[in-house]
Amino acid sequence: MKILVADDDAQILRALRITLRARGYEVLTATDGADALNQAVEHRPDLYLIDLGMPHLDGVELIQGLRGWTTAPVLVLSGRTGSADKVEALDAGADDYVTKPFVVDELLARVRALTRRVPGQDAEPLTRIGDVVVDLTATTVTRDGTPPEPVRLTPTEWRVLEVLVRNAGRLVTRQTLLRDIWGSEHVTDTGYLRLYLSQLRKKLEPDPVTPRYLLTEPGMGYRFDPTGGHPDGPAVAGPAGDV
Structure with missing residues (x-):
């Protein structure tokens, strides 16, 4: 210990x-x-x-x-x-x-x-999405450059991204995201998620039309793939419109 x-x-x-x-x-x-x-x-x-x-x-x-x-x-x-x-x-x-x-x-x-508590699984403090670095400690997102260029997210976009990154590689159901971010009264409002995932993909994914990191699990929810669909990682998911 x-x-x-x-x-x-x-x-x-x-x-x-x-x-x-x-x-x-x-x-x-x-x-x-x-x-x-x-x-x-x-x-x-x-x-x-x-x-x-x-x-x-x-x-x-x-x-x-x-x-x-x-x-x-x-x-x-x-x-x-x-x-x-x-x-x-x-x-x-x-x-x-x-x-x-x-x-x-x-x-x-x-x-x-x-x-005595059962330990949780820590996320990596720094996570890369293509040429973008997500810093969970500083709550910042920057794009590679000299100097690095800030990527501006809204507070809600950050909260969606944070939940997915902290659960890297694992399915996060739509109901979990809606409850954690908007409250239990919004667990059926899936339009919120489609909107914010689309915005995040436009800001972060190398190709927003065919996302490699912020993936949709049709009918279930979303998953952050830290490998970006490399050959030694999970398969690449379909386009953003398959929600």
Whole structure:
């Protein structure tokens, strides 16, 4: 079990590293949010212990960056005791919140509780669609160039794309997309999906008429194929009009 501890207090880092390693955990440490995010992408920890008041990226910004591509549990360790701080961290994607100073036994119990969860499958932080790069951490889409050219998506286009990319290679039903993005009252409004998939293909696919990445599974839903239909990957789907 690999845990990343991000805190700008050297004493707390040292104490947690010793305590967690003594319990058999592999421990990574970072003293600022940017370093923590880089280590997260490189090492893929199973759990995060994050302070809120860090330089470069604060704890909330770090959590938001992580939640773009990983479902690993996040436990906030912070000296901020106000309810507004707790709500902000939890809304950003934290799973639990412990205030400093904390009792070690309680902290370890919360770590055990979080690690008992069945782990989800993380998406790749950077995903390529032809000459376009989708960055789930920064929530940006850029086209290759010097410098890279931003591809502007509407908020709803981004949400559709994010769901598909996070489930790369897997069928996402129309009902799932409609419920997650528009709400349960819209699960029969398939016209929404045809419209937004068409727009995304025009902006992202090398040939929008014959999509290779954003594929339609007729009568069922959609699938993101990260291979682009290369010979060693899934077969290329039909044209966009086969919904």
